[in-house]
Amino acid sequence: MDAFSAGQEAARQAMGGLKDKTPADIKLILVFSSVVFDQNKMLSGVRSITENIPLLGCSSAGEITTAGPSKKSVVVMAIATDSVTFNLAMGGNIKEDALAAGRTLAEGLKAVSSDGKLAIMLPDGLAGNGADIVRGLQQVLGENFPIVGGAAGDDFLFKETYEYYNDQVLTGVVIGAMLGGEMKIGIGVRHGWQPIGPPRKVTKSKGAVLYELDGKPAVQVYEEYFGKKAEELKSEPLARLAITYPLGLRIAHSDEYLIRDPITVGESGELTCAAEVPEGAEINLMMGSRENAIDAARQAAERCLEEIKEQGGNQVTTAIVFNCIARSKVLGRDAQKEIDAIKKVLGESAQLVGFYTYGEQAPIGAKNCSCGRSCKSEFCNETVVILGFGE
Amino acid sequence: MVNKEKNFMSNKEQTNDQPSNFQDLAAVNQRLAVALAEQQRIAQLVIQKDLELYTLNDTLDRQVNQLKVLQLMVNEVRSLNNRDKALRLMARRLVQELQFSAVVVLLGPPPFTVGVKYSYHEIDTDELKRLPVIIKAFEKKIVYVDRLASAGPDEQALGKVLHATSFVALPLQCHQKFYGVFICALDDPYLRLSEHDREFLEIVSNAIAGTIESLDLEERQHYIDSLKTEFISIASHQLRTPLSAIKWILKMILNGDLGPLNAEQATYIDKTYKSNERMIELVNDLLDSSRIEEGRLEYTLAEVDARLLVKEILDQYRVLIDRQGVIVETNVDSGEPAMILADHDNLILALTNLIDNAIKFTPKKQTIKILVDHDRSFVRITVKDTGIGISAEDQQQLFTKFFRADNAKRMQTHGTGLGLFIANNIIRKHKGRIKVESEIGVGTTVTCWLPPAKGS
Numbered sequence: 001m002d003a004f005s006a007g008q009e010a011a012r013q014a015m016g017g018l019k020d021k022t023p024a025d026i027k028l029i030l031v032f033s034s035v036v037f038d039q040n041k042m043l044s045g046v047r048s049i050t051e052n053i054p055l056l057g058c059s060s061a062g063e064i065t066t067a068g069p070s071k072k073s074v075v076v077m078a079i080a081t082d083s084v085t086f087n088l089a090m091g092g093n094i095k096e097d098a099l100a101a102g103r104t105l106a107e108g109l110k111a112v113s114s115d116g117k118l119a120i121m122l123p124d125g126l127a128g129n130g131a132d133i134v135r136g137l138q139q140v141l142g143e144n145f146p147i148v149g150g151a152a153g154d155d156f157l158f159k160e161t162y163e164y165y166n167d168q169v170l171t172g173v174v175i176g177a178m179l180g181g182e183m184k185i186g187i188g189v190r191h192g193w194q195p196i197g198p199p200r201k202v203t204k205s206k207g208a209v210l211y212e213l214d215g216k217p218a219v220q221v222y223e224e225y226f227g228k229k230a231e232e233l234k235s236e237p238l239a240r241l242a243i244t245y246p247l248g249l250r251i252a253h254s255d256e257y258l259i260r261d262p263i264t265v266g267e268s269g270e271l272t273c274a275a276e277v278p279e280g281a282e283i284n285l286m287m288g289s290r291e292n293a294i295d296a297a298r299q300a301a302e303r304c305l306e307e308i309k310e311q312g313g314n315q316v317t318t319a320i321v322f323n324c325i326a327r328s329k330v331l332g333r334d335a336q337k338e339i340d341a342i343k344k345v346l347g348e349s350a351q352l353v354g355f356y357t358y359g360e361q362a363p364i365g366a367k368n369c370s371c372g373r374s375c376k377s378e379f380c381n382e383t384v385v386i387l388g389f390g391e
Numbered sequence: 392m393v394n395k396e397k398n399f400m401s402n403k404e405q406t407n408d409q410p411s412n413f414q415d416l417a418a419v420n421q422r423l424a425v426a427l428a429e430q431q432r433i434a435q436l437v438i439q440k441d442l443e444l445y446t447l448n449d450t451l452d453r454q455v456n457q458l459k460v461l462q463l464m465v466n467e468v469r470s471l472n473n474r475d476k477a478l479r480l481m482a483r484r485l486v487q488e489l490q491f492s493a494v495v496v497l498l499g500p501p502p503f504t505v506g507v508k509y510s511y512h513e514i515d516t517d518e519l520k521r522l523p524v525i526i527k528a529f530e531k532k533i534v535y536v537d538r539l540a541s542a543g544p545d546e547q548a549l550g551k552v553l554h555a556t557s558f559v560a561l562p563l564q565c566h567q568k569f570y571g572v573f574i575c576a577l578d579d580p581y582l583r584l585s586e587h588d589r590e591f592l593e594i595v596s597n598a599i600a601g602t603i604e605s606l607d608l609e610e611r612q613h614y615i616d617s618l619k620t621e622f623i624s625i626a627s628h629q630l631r632t633p634l635s636a637i638k639w640i641l642k643m644i645l646n647g648d649l650g651p652l653n654a655e656q657a658t659y660i661d662k663t664y665k666s667n668e669r670m671i672e673l674v675n676d677l678l679d680s681s682r683i684e685e686g687r688l689e690y691t692l693a694e695v696d697a698r699l700l701v702k703e704i705l706d707q708y709r710v711l712i713d714r715q716g717v718i719v720e721t722n723v724d725s726g727e728p729a730m731i732l733a734d735h736d737n738l739i740l741a742l743t744n745l746i747d748n749a750i751k752f753t754p755k756k757q758t759i760k761i762l763v764d765h766d767r768s769f770v771r772i773t774v775k776d777t778g779i780g781i782s783a784e785d786q787q788q789l790f791t792k793f794f795r796a797d798n799a800k801r802m803q804t805h806g807t808g809l810g811l812f813i814a815n816n817i818i819r820k821h822k823g824r825i826k827v828e829s830e831i832g833v834g835t836t837v838t839c840w841l842p843p844a845k846g847s
Contacts, residue, residue, distance in 0.1 A: 036511045036512075071490065072511050156579060156580060156581060157580065158580075196434045196437060196438065197430055197431055197433075197434030197435075197438075198427040198430045198431055198434075224431070224435065225434065225435055225438045225439075226438070226439070226442065227435075227439065241442070244442075244445060245438065245442075285434070285438075287437070287438065287441065289441075329581070332449065332452065332453075333452065333456060
């Protein structure tokens with residue numbers, strides 16, 4: 001199928017589900033697409049149906065709908081609501097300055113929305129330090145302002161990822177939406193990985209590049225555990241291994257770990273990770289399993305539903321799932337079971353949309369927020385984030 | 392706790408030349424180092440075992456999935472009789488269910504035709520057909536590349552055309568015959584075609600070659616069938632001319648045109664005449680059936696009254712009915728016309744076969760009912776006899792060419808086994824339907840439904 005028709009068909013189906021609504025009732029169009037499609041043609045296809053309704057989306061490494069995960073597809077969701085407002089804004093170039101890119105987005109979101117309650121961000125997945133973008137947003141919106149999102153993917157090719165902003169296909173930027181008005185939202189965040197072996201200290205790092213652990217080249221941690229030489233780990237085996245055994249950053253004053261995926265091994269044994277690893281942090285090798293991953297998704301869905309119930313709601317109507325690509329690689333064919341586990345908790349009423357990301361953003365860590373939720377958002381890896389809208 | 396404190400105290404007392412807390416710390420550090428080393432050792436063991444099992448499970452999982460899809464494919468393809476459809480279906484399953492990025496089947500010897508191409512990427516098949524490795528693959532040289540970086544330049548060229556990181560190109564071989572080349576690829580930078588994958592794809596390639604062969608055989612079978620039909624048609628034409636000549640000569644002799652016959656001569660000539668009639672009937676049936684099979688039976692539709700059609704046949708059969716001594720009850724002599732859109736001659740042929748059967752298999756003094764009725768949506772013609780009946784088993788084959796029920800054969804009535812085949816075909820050509828209900832020893836009811844002519 002050609003890209004234009006794929007976009008058009010997906011949009012037609014999304015809009016077809018809301019036949020009783022007028023275009024004015026539809027507040028937001030979400031689009032997640034594989035990079036096998038020519039991005040401009042695909043988006044033109046979607047726009048030929050949705051016209052000028054605000055649109056936000058990005059390229060992905062696998063797509064998610066109520067039916068389950070899919071690959072090399074386009075998914076479109078049209079959100080109709082009369083109580084929630086969605087205001088879109090665009091951040092700056094991440095490569096030039098990730099922190100500033102985040103700040104620009106937050107300022108933009110603040111300018112268009114007076115009663116913002118939650119920000120959704122979709123950063124480019126390959127342009128720069130994702131944690132800096134989150135920090136940039138927090139500098140403007142406040143450290144504990146809830147931020148949820150996922151970094152764009154490109155089907156595991158690691159070449160270039162794209163962001164969709166109304167009619168435009170962009171790359172290297174961060175885009176987002178500010179949600180305001182009356183709403184019941186639940187956020188579930190889990191990964192399911194457990195620390196194994198003794199913890200180590202990050203003695204040298206810069207951004208996402210981890211040079212030394214306990215004063216030794218970082219790759220040694222994998223050499224020791226897997227009994228393989230760094231040479232062997234330099235090609236793709238590390239990426240394969242690291243997906244199941246990523247690194248975990250201990251979050252201060254908490255039992256939670258922030259996951260970091262090492263992607264490549266450098267000449268002097270340094271590991272380049274999918275997000276930043278701060279110097280001085282305590283790090284562990286993490287171990288997971290398919291069962292734990294599926295269980296984590298179930299727990300995330302339960303947490304999401306609980307939060308909605310705490311706000312007086314009783315069901316989830318729509319859920320956006322930002323799920324790490326690494327999880328889909330770990331789960332393989334069982335990726336369907338993970339989505340099924342989420343569906344089972346959220347129930348028949350919930351419509352799912354989402355994608356497999358190159359990094360997730362969600363509130364995790366110290367429970368120090370007045371809203372009762374652990375509100376400091378972080379840039380995560382190997383994590384499933386469920387943003388549910390309830391009633 | 393108390394004990395420990397005591398120990399601390401005693402330690403202090405024993406080593407008063409060094410700051411006591413420093414030595415305690417050293418002991419703690421030492422213990423910690425031991426514990427950490429042990430934790431590290433255990434973690435190593437756990438991870439290595441876990442990794443081993445994980446890899447094994449992954450491999451088995453992939454194999455199970457592959458075999459399930461293969462099973463599904465083979466079952467699906469079995470119900471198809473079109474090669475291109477079968478190839479498309481298999482390619483789609485491989486790409487959609489097993490995440491291969493490209494499947495191409497090239498048919499025939501070089502320069503090849505494209506049997507199927509299914510991929511997320513643009514693949515230049517003209518370039519593909521010309522690649523030296525593909526031509527070699529057709530000559531039984533299997534191409535298997537698990538990592539593009541370490542492949543030779545010819546293989547790299549194939550990888551480029553396929554947009555793939557690992558791939559196979561296998562000859563499509565079945566019973567020493569070569570049908571083409573099967574190409575299957577992966578574009579995932581982290582997944583490679585393993586030896587197991589290669590073995591699986593060899594099975595798939597054999598399945599594809601087997602499918603092509605059996606569908607080719609089926610095509611040849613169709614060709615043989617058409618030759619047979621043509622032969623019957625020609626032979627029947629050639630037979631009918633002399634048989635007609637014999638018929639008229641026998642008729643002249645029987646009529647005494649060539650002088651009077653004695654009783655014995657008359658009996659023999661009469662028998663010869665009847666045998667000749669049966670031969671003519673057989674040849675006519677054969678001609679009709681071959682016309683049906685070749686689609687040469689021509690239909691000129693006009694509005695006709697079904698009652699009149701039946702009446703016309705019964706008039707022709709009056710003599711035979713009297714001779715058989717059966718009673719015919721019918722409603723065609725009165726009532727409203729039952730108009731249908733039909734080809735007069737062909738429908739007569741179809742209904743004659745039904746009525747002929749009823750008369751043939753009904754014993755003397757028994758009744759045959761021939762009824763025509765109709766409403767808005769159909770015209771129904773029912774032929775109900777009280778004959779020998781047809782067993783349930785035989786009923787299933789009634790419309791098959793040359794089929795004769797066991798009890799019919801035993802009755803020594805003549806017949807070709809073509810009547811119902813012809814009738815069924817003609818009724819269906821009229822967009823009608825035919826149904827046979829029968830019970831052994833009770834009788835048979837044949838019902839035909841035909842669409843009414845518009846306006847009636």
